[in-house]
Amino acid sequence: MSEPVSRYDTQPAPCQPKRFGSDITPDPARHGVPDKDSNMADARLRTWSCVILSIQILLKTEAVNVGITYVHNAVAKGAVCLDGSPPAYHFDKGFGAGANNWFVHFEGGGWCNNVTTCLVRRHMRLGSSKHMANEVAFSGILSHKQNFNPDFYNWNRIKVRYCDGASFTGDVEAVDPATNLHFRGARVFVAIIEDLLSKGLSNAQNAVLSGCSAGGLTSILHCDRFRALVPASAKVKCLADAGYFINAKDVSGAQHIETFYSEVVATHGSAKNLPTSCTSKMRPGLCFFPQNVVQQIQTPLFLINAAYDSWQIKNILAPGVADPHGKWQSCKLDINNCSPDQLKVMQDFRLQFINALSGFGTSPSRGMFIDACYAHCQSEMQETWLRDDSPVLAKTSIARAVGDWYYDRNPFQKIDCAYPCNPTCHNLIFDPSGHTEDIAPQSDESSPSNPSPVSTGMKSPKMRLLSWLVSFLIFSIYSGMNSLL
Secondary structure (H helix, E strand, O other), rough: OOOOOOOOOOOOOOOOOOOOOOOOOOOOHHHHHOOHHHHHEEEEEEEHHHHHHHHHHHHHHEEEEEEEEOOOHHHHOOOOOOOOOOOOEEEOOOOOOHHOOOEEEOOOOOOOOHHHHHHHHHHHOOOOOHHOOOEEEOOOOOOOOOOOOOOOOEEEEEEEEEEEEEEEOOOOOOOOOOOOOOOHHHHHHHHHHHHHHHOHHHHEEEEEEEEHHHHHHHHHHHHHHHHHHOOOOOEEEEEOOOOOOOOOOOOOOOOOOOHHHHHHHHHHHHHHHHOOOHHHOOHHHHOHHHHHHHHHOOOOOEEEOOOHHHHHHHHHHHOHOOOOOOOOOOHHEEEEHOOHHHHHHHHHHHHHHHHHHHOOOOOOOOOEEEEOOOOOOOOHHHHOOOOOOOOOOOOOEEEHHHHHHHOOOOOOOEEEEOOOOOOOOOOOOEEEOOOOOOOOHHHHHOOOOOOOOOOOOOOOOHHHHHHHHHHHHHHHHHHHHHHHH
């Protein structure tokens, strides 16, 4: 099977000095000598043109909107969202050489651990397809543009919506009429893949199961199941972005996340759908942690994760219940605000994270990109997936590392040095007004690429630059008008 030649080109500078022939300075004999006012007007026109061109280039990197597809025939199989509505996904069809390649990406969005928290989700998109947007933006790893997603841009790209609350593991037959809650995530997973098989996945030459956050956990827990459902002749690998949640104590010393995961598994009846190689040795709730199951996964697997994953810092290390006086609040909003003592605790968390990777193995079929950033879900956003300023390890972007691993060009297993050693990081900064303390947070529909499960008030570097350019353009126009008065 031939491999594509990847292109990892950066964007050229949008504006160049105006040239006359081969010189920057005009030749008076050929072009005449412009007067002072003409020079000023020409310079202002060039400035405006430069700003407008820069805005156009930035807007071209914006994601394409992709319509929703409801899997209505899944309802008869009992494969439904929490409220009983049909599952759904967004499908951008592949083209050219990628027409028979499939990239299936699962959305994230936390979990619900009891009837009360699941009832909350039933009335929003994380529990009902009735509340999902008709379109979502595809960018980063789902981009259809070669210069922004060189290895997967022309594949069939699917984003599966998350509406079961247990990383597609639940399966409880009984439905309490008092709540009408359906815990059927495992059935939804199979129904979605079967629907895609009927639309061409059955002819796949290459296939990737991917996901972000709770969706990244999905890609780990269902990796071998996906391999079994896809044709044996296809080359299949799995990718988990920000899905490697570790079993660590919080700052109060409590096993908060362990208790929470055990409740998720019990509520959704997930035990039967977790790897038996794990459940035969330990309590089912512990088998929700990737560190306890990755060793037994047979299908090639790649991990993208921040060692200082912002969601894990906020909800595993320092959840609100363990920080009643809010001493960690400012630190969690912006890592630059963390005190030396807090940074030490976070460095210890990083060591625990690295230790939890010990069972992952060093086989070339396994890959990892573990950076020292305060981030979460880095594959869905163009700024962190592939751009001229995106995060790198060993001078390699996330996009290139994943592409090289998938196509067997080069193995990639890199763990970054400790914070703050990596200047290429895009560390998240959260808006205090949008910051919530919730182990099962609800991601915002309007957030860029829905980087579930965090809800941020931050602007991406691209949007900050775009805002600056628009402001500069308005200022320039205003100044130009004043000069004419």
